[in-house]
Amino acid sequence: MVLRGMLAVFFLLALDFLRYRIKKFDDWRGIRRRYRVLVEDLLQSCALVSSSYDRIQAICWWSALVICLYGLVVFSWRHLIFSLCLLVLPLGLLAVHFKASQKDRRREVRFLKRLFLLHGSLSPVSFEEVVSVLKEHAVYLRETILIIDRERKRNNNNLDEVYQDLRLHARDLEVQLFLDNLSQADRIHFKEGLHALETDMEIQQLIRTYQAERQKQQMEVAGIFCGLLLSFWLTYYLIYPWLSANTFSLF
Amino acid sequence: MLILGLYVLLLLLVMEFFLRDMEQRKRMQTLLGLQPQSLLDKWVVKLGAKPSIDRWLARMSMGFSFMPYQRQGVRKNQVVVLILSLFALLVIFFFLLIYSQVNWKKALISMLLAGASGFVGLSVMCQQGRQRLAAKLPQIYRLLSSFYLVHGDMNQSLKRLIPELPKNIQPLFSTILSASLLNDLAERKERFLYLMHAVNLEYFTLLVYIIDQAGEKGGKKAIEAQFVSLTRECLLDLEQRRQIKGVSRGYQGLFVLLVGLFFMAPWFNRSLTLDGQQSFYASPQHHWFVAFFVLLLIISFGLLHHLERGQ
Numbered sequence: 001m002v003l004r005g006m007l008a009v010f011f012l013l014a015l016d017f018l019r020y021r022i023k024k025f026d027d028w029r030g031i032r033r034r035y036r037v038l039v040e041d042l043l044q045s046c047a048l049v050s051s052s053y054d055r056i057q058a059i060c061w062w063s064a065l066v067i068c069l070y071g072l073v074v075f076s077w078r079h080l081i082f083s084l085c086l087l088v089l090p091l092g093l094l095a096v097h098f099k100a101s102q103k104d105r106r107r108e109v110r111f112l113k114r115l116f117l118l119h120g121s122l123s124p125v126s127f128e129e130v131v132s133v134l135k136e137h138a139v140y141l142r143e144t145i146l147i148i149d150r151e152r153k154r155n156n157n158n159l160d161e162v163y164q165d166l167r168l169h170a171r172d173l174e175v176q177l178f179l180d181n182l183s184q185a186d187r188i189h190f191k192e193g194l195h196a197l198e199t200d201m202e203i204q205q206l207i208r209t210y211q212a213e214r215q216k217q218q219m220e221v222a223g224i225f226c227g228l229l230l231s232f233w234l235t236y237y238l239i240y241p242w243l244s245a246n247t248f249s250l251f
Numbered sequence: 252m253l254i255l256g257l258y259v260l261l262l263l264l265v266m267e268f269f270l271r272d273m274e275q276r277k278r279m280q281t282l283l284g285l286q287p288q289s290l291l292d293k294w295v296v297k298l299g300a301k302p303s304i305d306r307w308l309a310r311m312s313m314g315f316s317f318m319p320y321q322r323q324g325v326r327k328n329q330v331v332v333l334i335l336s337l338f339a340l341l342v343i344f345f346f347l348l349i350y351s352q353v354n355w356k357k358a359l360i361s362m363l364l365a366g367a368s369g370f371v372g373l374s375v376m377c378q379q380g381r382q383r384l385a386a387k388l389p390q391i392y393r394l395l396s397s398f399y400l401v402h403g404d405m406n407q408s409l410k411r412l413i414p415e416l417p418k419n420i421q422p423l424f425s426t427i428l429s430a431s432l433l434n435d436l437a438e439r440k441e442r443f444l445y446l447m448h449a450v451n452l453e454y455f456t457l458l459v460y461i462i463d464q465a466g467e468k469g470g471k472k473a474i475e476a477q478f479v480s481l482t483r484e485c486l487l488d489l490e491q492r493r494q495i496k497g498v499s500r501g502y503q504g505l506f507v508l509l510v511g512l513f514f515m516a517p518w519f520n521r522s523l524t525l526d527g528q529q530s531f532y533a534s535p536q537h538h539w540f541v542a543f544f545v546l547l548l549i550i551s552f553g554l555l556h557h558l559e560r561g562q
Binding site (some may be wrong): 103111114115118119123124133136137208211212215216218219220222223226229230231233234237238240241242 | 444447453456457460461464468470473474476477481484487491494495498499501502505506509512513516519520531540543544547548550551554555558559560561
């Protein structure tokens with residue numbers, strides 16, 4: 001019991017020392033800020049509400065603290081590992097959701113590009129009109145488009161910075177490329193931006209055709225492999241009672 | 252028995268009171284020249300006050316409208332009646348289980364499972380309906396672009412298009428036509444947006460926007476170019492999806508066949524093996540065999556489904 005207590009005190013001291021080292025290099029706040037920015041970006045990309053995430057995070061972190069303290073008192077490695085898992089659970093779940101929603105996000109980007117192209121091709125047209133249409137149909141990029149709309153309405157003379165900031169926080173290549181096209185159409189020349197978008201869509205269509213072919217091949221390989229595996233297990237299941245009833249020997 | 256009879260009598264009296272009240276209200280509304288509203292209409296209005304529920308009901312009603320046996324479309328009221336009747340059936344099912352001496356926990360779980368399967372069935376039907384519309388879209392694009400080239404007017408083209416469509420899609424395009432004939436631009440846009448969100452298909456949204464833009468801005472050449480490009484894209488996209496789905500369904504069919512054979516294996520062996528081997532099918536080893544097969548099956552279906560989503 002005394003040994004456990006000493007180990008717990010040592011662990012707390014080590015934690016305090018680590019905290020002191022981080023604080024000394026004035027990096028602790030930077031880490032916290034970067035973590036918050038990462039969470040905000042992921043939430044925005046997944047079209048999730050930040051308050052709900054904060055609640056889940058608070059529940060997980062407080063539970064992790066309580067379990068960690070209990071683990072230190074009773075000196076149980078299981079409790080300590082479980083508390084560590086709880087600590088990273090919200091961010092892990094968010095990262096999984098971000099990865100899972102990637103396909104839907106790319107699909108939405110394609111759809112928004114198509115909408116942009118359709119509305120931009122039919123003159124007379126203005127960038128505001130196209131943005132108002134995109135706003136109606138965006139889910140994952142809604143926040144981004146709302147920011148663009150708001151900054152344009154405020155007559156911000158540094159739109160380039162706004163677009164760069166949005167692109168920096170997008171964390172998805174397709175979204176970044178779309179923002180580049182939007183920026184070009186908004187700041188430089190509408191028709192040029194539209195032409196760039198059209199070319200991009202043509203190339204993307206070509207890539208998608210090849211991807212579909214590859215997808216079919218992958219599915220065929222997966223289907224044959226899984227079918228063979230299931231057939232093998234079925235055969236083994238069928239002959240197992242016979243094999244266990246008789247002893248076969250080659251010699 | 253007497254108490255049960257009294258309860259039924261009480262229920263009938265309460266129902267009669269409500270019905271008489273509703274009847275009086277309807278009569279008053281008709282006298283005042285208002286559109287008579289039933290209790291269900293009021294419920295639907297109250298439910299629709301929340302945008303998410305309203306959108307969900309609209310999507311369900313649109314999905315059911317495109318089923319092959321539909322002719323007039325499905326209203327939100329009918330969707331609500333369908334869901335309420337499903338709920339009532341579930342409650343009756345629960346009480347029947349309780350009445351037949353089943354443990355209440357088991358009865359509750361059975362009711363929840365039945366409810367979940369019912370709602371899954373409804374959503375599958377809804378999806379099927381939407382897929383039927385999606386499959387018709389390339390043809391609709393082609394026909395509409397041809398009619399637009401001939402007439403040079405979108406409303407005329409829509410009038411020509413509607414009789415050529417299947418009966419279950421006609422009401423939707425009649426709604427589009429009636430909206431595009433409106434002079435009030437804001438209301439027209441609102442109605443179009445409602446339809447886009449209710450149908451929730453990318454190529455349908457683009458089609459409605461072309462109709463809207465053709466009515467608002469005109470420009471035969473630009474509209475025609477967009478029609479051609481969209482028809483090509485829609486056809487290519489749907490064909491790719493159809494092929495991928497075909498490959499996936501083919502392998503899934505094979506897996507289902509293997510499941511059938513797996514459950515036939517004990518029957519086959521029991522008819523041939525010695526009596527001593529019958530114990531294998533009651534042993535824990537057999538359960539491990541089944542569990543591993545189910546695990547393999549889930550992985551296989553999951554993998555195919557994941558690859559099917561693709562791009």
